[in-house]
Amino acid sequence: MGTFDVRDMMKADAAAAAASSMLGASEKGQTRRFHPLAERIAAIPVKPTLSPVMIEGVARLLDALAVLGSGALVYWLYVSGKTTHTLPYQIAIPALALGSLGVFQALQLYPIGALRNVIGSAVRLVTGWTMLFLVTLAVFFFLKTSDQVSRGWLIGFYFAGAGALLGGRFMVTAGVRYLTRSGRLERRTAIVGGGEAGEALIRALEGQKDTGLRICGVFDDRNDERSPDLVAGYPKLGTIDDLVEFARRTKLDLVIFTLPISAEARLLTMLRKLWVLPIDIRLSAHLSKLRLRPRSYSYFGTVPVLDVFDRPIADWDIVVKWVFDKVVGTLALIVLSPLMIATAIAVKLDSKGPVLFRQKRYGFNNETVEVLKFRSLYHEMTDHSAAKQVTRDDPRVTRVGRFIRKTSIDELPQLLNVVFKGNLSLVGPRPHAIHASASNRAYEVVVDGYFARHKVKPGITGWAQINGWRGETDTDEKIQRRVEHDLYYIENWSVLLDLYILAKTPFSLLTKNENAY
Structure with a gap:
């Protein structure tokens, strides 16, 4: 926008x-x-x-790379192969990179306002860099290691570092101003x-x-x-x-x-x-x-x-979870592709109809997403709206369908949602069908605050599923417990929790499947 x-x-x-009233175009009663x-x-x-926290993080990263890169480049051009004292350089370069981040933070060079003001930021940046270098020279002097460090390297590092830092700051300022004009900040x-x-x-x-x-x-x-x-x-x-x-x-x-x-x-x-x-x-x-x-x-x-x-999973957490989904999802898609191909063949041979079943479900922020599954019901009995849940010995379920539903193999095509469409995560609250109900009542009627589970992107598996709250929700308690576990996941999310849930999922499918038909 x-x-x-x-x-x-x-x-x-x-x-x-006013123009409408002059023309007598009132719409009373509407x-x-x-x-x-x-x-x-x-x-x-x-x-x-884009979150300002992420922009500030990028600015810090560019500053650190500018210091590391300029120090290493001057060392390679001026010192490499000409000295046996390499330890002072190996310590000084990363120490100056870390020190610059601390000094620039103290000088308020990372808030969005400072990133927009290139002139004021440039003056403070050069001032901070100069102060940091003076402190570095004093450290070399008091440690009596100044004779082990090339003066030419120090001078070259100072000017190259200042130039690299200023160049990076000009790039960030241009990017921030563009994002501001386009409404992205x-x-x-x-x-x-x-x-x-x-x-x-x-x-x-x-x-x-x-x-x-x-x-x-x-x-x-x-x-x-x-x-x-x-x-x-x-x-x-x-x-x-x-x-x-x-x-x-x-x-x-x-x-x-x-x-x-x-x-x-x-x-x-x-x-x-x-x-x-x-x-x-x-x-x-x-x-x-x-x-x-x-x-x-x-x-x-x-x-x-x-x-x-606070919005759950925000700022850099969004990036971490996105990378996690794409990398692990792609690996899972490759590893499980033989099983998915075999399942597709079995579904096709078992009954007439398409291999994949598409269903509209609630996604992030109550938006509807189209979820892919292997078809487990007879094609002519397909229920796209989930008006009637699948129950034990349901005659609508095919022979292959009983097995793939029990083992959740029917959910594997949702890896395509994760890797290519991006509207599902590997781990998160399971997406429910729009018209799903418990005890013939809509979920949002049964559970107060039900839609809070849509504050994050839904997932293929989740905390509720590995704790046995999967499958049919024929009672109020089942959906209430499922939502409780979903909210626990949202409030306590971490990459380690996602890894734990993924590792636990295969075992829970074998031991906690009494509600899956």
Whole structure:
């Protein structure tokens, strides 16, 4: 999604409404799910955004490589083969690389605002690099090793390092400015709570530089004078119930509450509706009379907020999990390809119909994804909507289907979803069919907060599955326990946990398959 301004859109809507009224084109009696402006915002195409934490990490990596590379290059050109004292160089180069990261961090050279300001950053960068080199010379002097280090190497390293660091910083600045213009660094934000508190927060945020926040609108359950339709120039787009759907459709990144901590009951009611979303939720402390230690807050510029919920698996964790899925998924696809080919042949010979079965299921953020499976039911009895779950001795299941469902071999084509489509992970909450139910009631009706399991990408296997909560969900307890395990996984995710689940999966398929038919 490119940059946009809600206030400009509101002015355009007002002009269009005035023209429409002049033409007598009113639409009285028509109801909308959303405020008209909310509909327009939700219709804007969304581009994936990049986390500032990741951009800052790339900048640090480039700085470290610039120091390591320039030091090694000057050594190779000027010193290599001409000295027997190699240890000081082997220690000094990586030590200067690590030291530069510490000095540049202290000089505030990595926040997004500094990465945009190339002139100011360049001055501080050269200053920090010079200070670090002076300290290095002093260390060589006091350790009495200065006669073992080439002065030509030191001079060459200083200037080559400065040039490499400046060149890297110019590249990062150009990249950051491009990403900013294209809207890839924006954090789409909604404010909850109108009135004076909401207006004060918006004014404070607008007074900050380089926060990257793009305010989409204000939401409030109140409809009296305490919550006007316009707050600091931004429209009130609806209630908290509207915000849940709005957040999903607009890929909202952040929600900030302006309610006072004293409004505990009202705050908890709202949070109960919003915690199922894969977004960050913050509580404004801008006007709060309660003062905590500075370390207790996080900040947008100088505006303090309290962290309530964080998006699970964010920033570099997303990259780590993506690489894990692609690498391990590709290896699994190669290793299991003979079994998959044999299964495909068996399915084709056993009954008429296609080898693969495609079904729409809930994915990340409640979006629908098409999941691939080996067909295990007779083609004419295929149930794409999962209106009726497969039960013990179900006559719809083929002979081959009974075996591949019991062993979960029918799920193996989902490796294609992981490796090529990217809409599934190897490990995560299992994607449920859209119309799946327990005790003839939809899952979201049975389990309070059911959709919180969609805060991460679904997986082929998961924590619930290796603990025996797989297969038919004919009782409320089965789906409740499955969701409990899914939420535990989301809250405690790590690469080691994913590896453990993958290693445990084959054994659980053999020992905990009483509910798989």
